[in-house]
Amino acid sequence: MKKIILISTLLLSLSGISRAQDMIFTLDYNFGYATGDFETFVPDPAYRGGGLQYTRFLDGNENIGIGMYIDWQGWYKKHPRSTFAYYGDNATVSNSDMNAVKFAYLYVTPVMASFNYYFVKESSVLPFVGLNVGAVYTEQELNISAISNRVNTAWDFAVGGEAGLHVVFGESGVGANVTGKYTYSFYKNTFHNVQLTTEGGSFVSIGVGLSFLMLR
Amino acid sequence: MKSIRNLAVLTSGILILSGCYKAPDDNVYYEDLDLVHTNYDVQKASGDSSYPNVYKTYAVADSIGLASNTDEVDVESVNEPEFRINIRNTVINNMENYGYTAVAATDTPDIYVSLTVTYINTKGVDYYPIYWGGGGYGYGYPYYGYGGSWYYPSYTWVPSYYSYDQGSLLIDWMDIKNAVRIPDNDTVYYKVDVVWDCTISGLVRNSTDADRNSRFKAAIDQGFEQSPYLKH
Numbered sequence: 223m224k225k226i227i228l229i230s231t232l233l234l235s236l237s238g239i240s241r242a243q244d245m246i247f248t249l250d251y252n253f254g255y256a257t258g259d260f261e262t263f264v265p266d267p268a269y270r271g272g273g274l275q276y277t278r279f280l281d282g283n284e285n286i287g288i289g290m291y292i293d294w295q296g297w298y299k300k301h302p303r304s305t306f307a308y309y310g311d312n313a314t315v316s317n318s319d320m321n322a323v324k325f326a327y328l329y330v331t332p333v334m335a336s337f338n339y340y341f342v343k344e345s346s347v348l349p350f351v352g353l354n355v356g357a358v359y360t361e362q363e364l365n366i367s368a369i370s371n372r373v374n375t376a377w378d379f380a381v382g383g384e385a386g387l388h389v390v391f392g393e394s395g396v397g398a399n400v401t402g403k404y405t406y407s408f409y410k411n412t413f414h415n416v417q418l419t420t421e422g423g424s425f426v427s428i429g430v431g432l433s434f435l436m437l438r
Numbered sequence: 439m440k441s442i443r444n445l446a447v448l449t450s451g452i453l454i455l456s457g458c459y460k461a462p463d464d465n466v467y468y469e470d471l472d473l474v475h476t477n478y479d480v481q482k483a484s485g486d487s488s489y490p491n492v493y494k495t496y497a498v499a500d501s502i503g504l505a506s507n508t509d510e511v512d513v514e515s516v517n518e519p520e521f522r523i524n525i526r527n528t529v530i531n532n533m534e535n536y537g538y539t540a541v542a543a544t545d546t547p548d549i550y551v552s553l554t555v556t557y558i559n560t561k562g563v564d565y566y567p568i569y570w571g572g573g574g575y576g577y578g579y580p581y582y583g584y585g586g587s588w589y590y591p592s593y594t595w596v597p598s599y600y601s602y603d604q605g606s607l608l609i610d611w612m613d614i615k616n617a618v619r620i621p622d623n624d625t626v627y628y629k630v631d632v633v634w635d636c637t638i639s640g641l642v643r644n645s646t647d648a649d650r651n652s653r654f655k656a657a658i659d660q661g662f663e664q665s666p667y668l669k670h
Contacts, residue, residue, distance in 0.1 A: 300470070305664045308475065319664045321474040325466070367473035369639060 245436055246287065246388060248275040248399045250429030254295040256328065257404075259420040263362065264297035264328045271295035273429055277338060287338040287350070293403075295427060297328040309415050320366065324416075327363040330425060332356060332380060332405050346391075348435070352384040358407035360423050364416070372413050378423065380407035388433045399433035402426065471640040472653065474660045478667065479633040491670055493548040493615060493633075495541045498529050502607075503554040511605075516555040524651045525553060525658070529609060532662040537670030548615040549633075557605040607654065609636040609661065634668060636661035 252271030256264050277289030301324040307316040334356030341349050358380040363373045386401030409423030502522055504513045516522075529551060530540065541547050610632045617628040638657040662668065 300466070303470075305660075317479070318475065318477045320476075321660050321664055322472075323470045367471045367640060369473060 244279045244281075244284075246275075246277045246279075246289075247434040248277075248291075248388075248401070248429075248431055249273075250275070250293075250399060250401065250431035252293055252295055252427045252429045254297070254428070255426045256297055256424075257426060258422050258424040260297075260328060260423055260425055263326050263364075263418070263420060264299040266297070266299050268295050268297040268328075271427065273427070273431075275336065277336065279340075284343045285340050287336075287340060287352075289336045289338070290356070291332070291334055291336055291354075293330075293332045293334075293427060293429075295330050295425065297326075299326045300324075301326060306416060309417060311414065322367040325365040327361075327365075329361040330405075330407075330423065331359040332382070332407075333359070334380065334382065334405070336384065338384070346389065346397075348388040348390070350384075350386055350388075352386075354380075354382040354384055354403070354405070356380055358405065358409065358423060360407065360409045362409075362411055362420065364413050364418070366416070370415060372415060374411040374413075376409055376411070378407040378409045380405055380423075382406060386429075388435060390433070390435050395435045397433045397435055399429070399431050401429045403429070468640070469653070472657060473637075473639040474657050474664065475637040475639070476661050476665050477635050477637075478665065479631060493611075493613075494539055495545075495547045496533050496538045496549040496551055497541055497543040497545075497547040498526055498533070498551040499553045500526075500543075501553075503552065505554055505556045511555070511557045521651065521654075525607070525654060528655045528658040529553070532659065536662065536668050546614060548613075550612040550614050550630075552608075552610045552612060554608040554610070555605060556608060606637050606639040607657075609638075609658070611635065634665065636665070 250273045252273050254268040254271055255261075256268070271294055273291055273293035275289060275291035277287040280286040280288065303321065303323050305319055305321045308318040308320045309316045310318065332354075334354040336352050336354045338350045338352035356379075357377050359375070359377050361373065361375045363371070365371050382403055382405035384401055384403045386399065388397050388399050390397035404426050405424065407423040410419075410421050412419040501513075502516050502525065504511065504516050533540070533551070538549070543550065611634040612630045613633045614628075614630060617630045620627040620629055636658070638654065638661065
């Protein structure tokens with residue numbers, strides 16, 4: 223499903239390039255760092271990720287760009303073998319201990335509106351900062367050995383900030399793109415069996431890719 | 439110019455989609471799936487400050503029982519001497535280290551330690567709680583019997599989990615000291631609480647004999663180590 227959305231968005235983006243004259247498309251490869259409670263869950267960087275962004279400059283003020291983006295990022299962590307208290311469903315007191323390896327998976331899909339400010343106009347180097355607001359689809363999964371599998375999925379309201387740089391090569395409008403985004407979603411989940419609570423889903427995404435700039 | 443743009447779009451499209459595969463990027467080994475799970479009677483533990491010091495003596499089952507719904511394993515195979523002796527000796531060593539005294543099973547120990555291998559084929563099911571006592575699943579859990587009496591284990595928790603195609607070893611502490619006799623005209627029945635158990639999953643299959651024995655020893659030791667409340 224995610225791939226279908228991505229491919230559809232890609233095709234829509236391609237069809238828009240030939241018509242539009244005042245917009246930027248970006249396609250990025252993303253790697254990510256979980257922060258906050260997410261970092262506890264998956265402390266290692268994520269090397270699986272990507273994103274598509276569409277930004278349209280305001281008529282009359284090309285320092286302002288409004289658009290939207292969809293990203294995807296996947297983390298994985300094999301937590302080393304440890305001993306921990308285990309709680310049965312609905313149990314408030316544990317009478318159980320486990321020694322096992324835990325496998326943690328985290329996938330996020332932010333779908334966000336973006337409001338960017340570009341410091342210069344009609345330049346081959348376009349630095350910008352932005353604010354983002356939207357929603358994040360989160361899929362958090364915890365497996366213990368091969369006997370316990372818990373998955374929680376949710377859409378949550380999210381906010382974030384972004385800073386980046388487009389570098390345009392010559393007249394083609396094609397350029398390189400580097401962005402850094404911070405996203406915070408109001409995600410909350412407790413894996414009762416190990417008493418692990420995640421409150422707030424935050425992460426940093428670093429994207430590198432290509433941008434397609436159409437100047438008037 | 440257009441061709442440059444199209445090439446760039448194609449390249450970045452491949453790049454972005456290649457970043458979106460969902461498979462984990464780390465290998466999982468058999469030993470990663472080994473699991474040691476211990477349970478204890480929380481009521482006894484919280485309501486009796488002397489727990490488990492009320493138990494002094496113990497006996498360990500001579501043979502290993504089998505709970506299975508498949509003919510891929512039989513009682514003889516789980517009682518292969520080297521395997522059985524390794525299991526028993528490791529349990530006995532840990533009981534002694536924790537200050538318990540061995541007696542013959544016929545001398546009515548405070549704790550009878552039963553050993554059971556479960557191998558239940560549950561294709562398509564990730565994990566499956568065993569329900570003992572009712573016999574509803576027909577796994578033929580071997581009720582413990584000696585001296586002409588039969589002892590029915592009773593758990594205050596869902597006893598165990600295991601993974602399909604792996605098998606588990608269950609080490610159960612049966613509270614013989616406080617066994618409750620169930621009236622019956624012909625046979626002497628007792629209901630006994632299981633006050634501690636240790637489930638070791640993932641080790642029975644997929645390993646060589648030597649590897650299996652050393653992994654079982656380590657896992658049994660781990661089961662006692664993570665249950666320090668048993669120590670006298």
